[in-house]
Amino acid sequence: MTGTTDWAEDALRLVLGRVAETAAQVGDRFPLYADPDDGRWTTTGRGSWTGGFWAGLHRLRALHTGTAADRRAAAEVTARLAPWAEADTAARGLVLWYGTAPADGADGAAAALRERAARSVLAAWDPRLGLVPWGAALGGPRLRARADGVPGLVPLLAAAGPEGRAAAAAHLHRHLDLCLDGRGGGGRPVPAWRLDGSRAGEADPAPGWTRGESWLLLAVADGLLLAGGDPAWRADRLATAAEVLLGSGEFLDGPVVPPAEAGAPGGPPDTSAAAVAAVALLKLARAPGVTGARACADRAETVLRGLVDDHLTRPGGDRPAGMLLDGCYDAGTGTAVRHELVWGDYFLALGLTAVLGRVDLGLV
Numbered sequence: 001m002t003g004t005t006d007w008a009e010d011a012l013r014l015v016l017g018r019v020a021e022t023a024a025q026v027g028d029r030f031p032l033y034a035d036p037d038d039g040r041w042t043t044t045g046r047g048s049w050t051g052g053f054w055a056g057l058h059r060l061r062a063l064h065t066g067t068a069a070d071r072r073a074a075a076e077v078t079a080r081l082a083p084w085a086e087a088d089t090a091a092r093g094l095v096l097w098y099g100t101a102p103a104d105g106a107d108g109a110a111a112a113l114r115e116r117a118a119r120s121v122l123a124a125w126d127p128r129l130g131l132v133p134w135g136a137a138l139g140g141p142r143l144r145a146r147a148d149g150v151p152g153l154v155p156l157l158a159a160a161g162p163e164g165r166a167a168a169a170a171h172l173h174r175h176l177d178l179c180l181d182g183r184g185g186g187g188r189p190v191p192a193w194r195l196d197g198s199r200a201g202e203a204d205p206a207p208g209w210t211r212g213e214s215w216l217l218l219a220v221a222d223g224l225l226l227a228g229g230d231p232a233w234r235a236d237r238l239a240t241a242a243e244v245l246l247g248s249g250e251f252l253d254g255p256v257v258p259p260a261e262a263g264a265p266g267g268p269p270d271t272s273a274a275a276v277a278a279v280a281l282l283k284l285a286r287a288p289g290v291t292g293a294r295a296c297a298d299r300a301e302t303v304l305r306g307l308v309d310d311h312l313t314r315p316g317g318d319r320p321a322g323m324l325l326d327g328c329y330d331a332g333t334g335t336a337v338r339h340e341l342v343w344g345d346y347f348l349a350l351g352l353t354a355v356l357g358r359v360d361l362g363l364v
Contacts, residue, residue, distance in 0.1 A: 005355060005356055007305060007308060008304070008308075008352045008355045008356050009356060011304075011308040011312060011348075011352055012064065012349060012352040012353060012356065013064075014312060014313075014314070014315075014321050014322035015312070015322045015324070015345055015348055015349045015352070016057070016060065016061045016064050016065075016322075016349060017321065017322050018320060018321065018322030018323060018345065019057050019058060019061045019345075020061070021039075021320055021322075022034075022041060023058075023073065025040070025041055026041055026043050028080070029043035029044065029045055030043055030044050030045070030046070030047040030048070030050065030051045030054050030080075030342075031043055031054055031342045032044055032048065032050055032329075032341075032342060033327070033329050033336040033339040033340060033341050033342070034323065034339055034340035035339065036319070036323070036325050036326075036338050036339055036340065037318075037319065038318075038319065039319050039320040039323055039340070042336070046083065046084075047080070047081060047084070047095065048138070049089070049091040049094050049095060049138060049148075050094070050095075050341075050342050050343055051080070051081055051084070051095055051099065052081060052094055052095040052096060052097065052098040052099030052100075052152070053094075053098055053099075053342045053343040053345070053346035053347075054077060054099075054342055054346075055074065055077040055078040055080075055081060055098075055099035055100070056098045056099055056101075056346050056350070057342070057345060057346050057349060058070070058073050058074035058077050058078075059074045059078075060346075060349045060350065060353055060359075061073075061074070062074045063353070063358065063359065064353070064358075071106070071107070074107070075107055075109060075110065077099075078099055078100060078107070078109070078110050078113065079109060079113075081095055081096060081099045081100075081113065082113055084096060084117070085113060085116050085117040085120050086120050087135070087137040088124070088135035088136050088137045088142065089134065089135035089136070089137035089138050089149075090121075090131075090132045090133065090134050090135055090146070090149030090150075090153055091134075091135075091137075091138060091148065091149060092117055092120075092121055092152075092153065092156070093121070093149065093150070093151060093152030093153025093154070093155075093156050093157075094148065094151065094152045094153075094343075095152075096113065096114060096117040096152070096156060097114070097152035097153070097155055097156040098152055098346065098364075100113055100114040100117075101114070101155070101363065101364045114156070114159060115159065115160075117156060118156050118157065118159040118160035118164055119160055121153065121156055121157055121160070122157060122160040122163060122164045122167055125157070125167040125170075125171065129143070129145075129174070129195055130170050130171070130173075130174040131145055131149075131170065131171045131174040131175065132149070132153060132157070132167075132171055133145070133195065134146050134149050141194065141196055142196075143194070143195040143196040144192060144193060144194055144195060144196075144202070145174070145175055145178050145179075145192070145193045145195060146191060146192045146193075146205075146212075147175065147179055147189065147191040147192070147205075147209075147212035147213070147215045147216050148191075148211075148212060148215045149175070150171065150172060150175045150215060150216065150219035151215045151216075151218045151219045151222070151276075153168075153171060153219075154168045154171065154172050154219050154222050154223055154226070155168070155222050155226065156168075157171060158226050165226070165230065165232070166232055168223075168226070169223070169227075169230070169232045169233045169234070170232075172219055172220070172223045172238075173234060173237070175216070175219070176216075176220075176237075176241050178190065178193045178199075179191060179193075179216060180216075180241055180244060180245070182201060183207070183248075186207055186208065186263070187248050188207040188208045188213070188248055188249075188262060189207065189212065189213055189216060189245070189248065189249075190207050191205050191206075191207065191209050191212035191213075191216075192204070192205055192212075204332060205332075206261070206263070207262075207263075208261050208262035208263040208264075209260075209261060209262075210249065210258040210259065210260060210261070210262055210270060210273040211260070211270055211272060211273040211276065211328075213245060213248070213249040213251075213273075214249070214273045214274075214276035214277040214280060215276065216245055217242065217245045217246070217249065217251065217276075217277060217280040217281075217284075218276055218277075218279060218280040218283070220238050220241050220242050220245065220280075220284075221242070221280045221281075221283035221284045221287055222283065223238045224238050224239065224242065224283075224284070224287035224288065224289065224290065225283060225286070225287050225361075225362050227288075235288070235289055236289070238289075239289040239290055239291070242284055242287075242290055243291060246292075246296075249277075251277055251280075251281065251299065252292075252295055252296070252299050255269075256274060256302065256303050256306035256307075257269045257270070257271050257273075257274045257306065257307070257310075257311070257326065258270060258273055258274065260273070260328035260331040260337070261331050261332075264331070267331055268326070268328045268331055268337040268338060269326050269328065270326075270327060270328040270331075271307055271311050271324055271325065271326045271327045271341075271344050271348075272324075272327040272328070272341045272343055272344030272347065273328075274303050274306070274307060275303075275304075275307060275324070275343075275344050275346075275347035275348045275351060276343075276347050277303060278300045278303040278304050278307075278347070278348075278351045279300075279347050279350055279351050279354070279361070281296040281297070281299055281300035281303070282296070282297065282300045282351060282354050282355075282361055283361050283362075284296045285297035285300065286361065286362070300351065300355075301355065304348070304351050304352060304355065307324060307348055308348075308352075311324055311325050311326050312324055312325075312348075313325065322345075323340040323345075324340055324341070324344045324345050324348050325338065325339070325340055326338055327339055327340060327341035327344040328341075329341060350364065
């Protein structure tokens with residue numbers, strides 16, 4: 001990182017200030033995506049796969065302000081994630097790792113929920129498939145593997161003791177077998193696979209889904225940070241996978257904000273993919289065995305500054321301040337293609353907090 005971090009301080013204040021405004025608007029529901037014109041949120045009752053990011057934003061706000069009121073708010077939102085602990089979905093990693101991992105040591109309830117979820121996910125690990133199946137809780141066939149079923153689930157599984165660490169490494173590598181080793185002619189990872197009697201890539205999401213590539217890069221970075229000297233993690237293969245992903249996804253030299261679908265460069269961008277990628281790059285910059293750690297760190301700052309300068313709303317306009325705009329929920333269906341997304345806000349806030357030296361990315 002170079003130069004002053006005043007820009008990061010100012011941006012973090014805006015994003016975390018938006019958390020308080022959002023909380024007043026959504027009440028006991030969970031925000032999903034917000035209209036880019038007026039900042040009104042579409043919400044869910046149980047949080048869906050994004051609920052952990054709302055809890056995580058509260059925790060980052062509490063870390064920033066240090067107030068008892070913000071700590072209580074974070075604990076309350078996290079407690080509402082409890083029904084997901086036993087849900088049949090690999091997306092529990094997104095919900096229950098990011099919803100609990102930034103908790104401070106004083107929140108014993110969050111730690112207990114994380115431990116409960118880790119044990120439950122370990123029980124769902126299928127040794128025949130070598131992974132935790134995508135599951136049926138969010139709809140669709142149960143026996144699938146998806147790129148968004150790896151981030152969060154790798155550190156969550158690893159929290160379940162030695163058996164959990166072994167399952168976490170296997171889960172990550174099995175997804176790399178599918179998503180990377182099964183790449184098509186375009187060289188992009190295949191993000192979704194059917195595993196019910198056949199091994200076939202799914203059409204949706206298709207190769208070129210840039211957020212899926214960011215999810216994979218994040219999971220690989222977590223694996224490298226968790227590996228230590230444990231041969232089960234195959235750190236050399238993870239370092240190679242990181243290099244492959246960095247190249248195929250143009251993370252170091254492509255557009256700061258990628259298109260939501262790489263095969264449709266004229267389509268909507270996705271700032272949430274960029275925010276996830278920035279955190280992954282910051283993690284890779286501190287992971288052992290990664291070539292070009294300084295380039296990863298510098299690019300992460302470039303991405304974060306680009307998001308802040310070009311896509312973050314400021315005070316004084318018609319919209320609330322602190323909205324990260326131009327996130328794409330689902331390009332294929334045209335759903336919320338230029339919106340504020342709760343996970344985009346979370347990863348922007350996490351990246352800014354890391355740049356400011358206030359969070360250990362090896363623990364989040």
